[in-house]
Amino acid sequence: MSRSDKALACPGQATAKPERRAGTQELQTAAPGSRLAASRRPGHETLHTLACHLICVDPAQVREFWPHVAALIKAAIEKGRLSSFAEVEHAVRNGNALLWLAWNGETVKAAAVTELTHANDETFCTIVACGGHDRSQWLPLLAGLEAYGRAQGCAAMRIYGRRGWRKLLPEYRTTRVLLEKELAPHRHARAEAR
Numbered sequence: 661m662s663r664s665d666k667a668l669a670c671p672g673q674a675t676a677k678p679e680r681r682a683g684t685q686e687l688q689t690a691a692p693g694s695r696l697a698a699s700r701r702p703g704h705e706t707l708h709t710l711a712c713h714l715i716c717v718d719p720a721q722v723r724e725f726w727p728h729v730a731a732l733i734k735a736a737i738e739k740g741r742l743s744s745f746a747e748v749e750h751a752v753r754n755g756n757a758l759l760w761l762a763w764n765g766e767t768v769k770a771a772a773v774t775e776l777t778h779a780n781d782e783t784f785c786t787i788v789a790c791g792g793h794d795r796s797q798w799l800p801l802l803a804g805l806e807a808y809g810r811a812q813g814c815a816a817m818r819i820y821g822r823r824g825w826r827k828l829l830p831e832y833r834t835t836r837v838l839l840e841k842e843l844a845p846h847r848h849a850r851a852e853a854r
Contacts, residue, residue, distance in 0.1 A: 670716030670758060671808055710764035712797045714804035719755035726752065729761065729771035736791030742820045742838075743788050748773055757788065760805060762798030770798045774805060776812060785809030786818040799828065 717725045730749070737745045751757035752773055762770035770792020777784045785808065792798060809817045819825055819832065826834065 670718055671811065710766060712762040712764045712769050712801060714801040715761045715763050716808070717759040717761060719752075719758070722752055722755075722759055725759065725761070729759070729768055732768070732771040732791040733773060733789045734791075736789045739791075740789075740820065740822050748789055751775060758808075760801075762792060762801050764797065768792075769794050770801075772805065774808070776814070777818075782815040783813055784816055784818050785812060785814040786820065788820055790819075790821070795828075802829070 726749070733748065734745045737743055737748060748757065752759050757773050757775040760772045760774065761768050762772075770790065772790040773788050775786050775788055777786050785805065787805065806817050817832075819829070826832070
């Protein structure tokens with residue numbers, strides 16, 4: 661399987677632009693033309709939580725957003741142990757992978773990275789990392805990533821992750837198995853032993 665070498669672009673209506681709250685230096689993410697207060701309209705709130713919106717960060721602007729979500733991506737990668745944070749960061753910063761945000765109007769609840777990969781004359785949209793908080797607020801946004809994959813002509817959506825994702829995503833099926841045999845103590849176990 662090979663990764664796409666061409667720079668990717670976000671779907672037109674879902675790109676992110678930075679906004680700053682009045683009186684603060686805190687960077688917020690917002691869809692074009694939106695106002696931070698827009699998510700507070702009636703119907704956009706649930707009991708104590710705000711609805712999340714899926715935002716694709718324009719690759720030209722990813723440097724502005726990456727510092728705010730890198731910890732979410734890094735934590736997911738370290739937990740899953742399926743890819744290298746440095747390689748994923750490089751792919752995002754170079755536009756070979758897309759950065760997606762689950763934004764509730766006040767904070768980024770989750771971040772994900774997708775890559776288009778190729779195998780046997782087929783293209784796949786692959787989520788290589790996804791991390792966040794309050795999963796029930798943003799998990800339904802997966803449908804937006806699937807729509808992006810469909811629009812790119814992908815044969816399937818793939819997720820590299822831990823076993824727990826299977827229970828959360830019953831419409832996905834296990835098509836491959838990763839077999840692993842530990843040859844040396846895991847680096848976290850070595851650090852704890854000291």
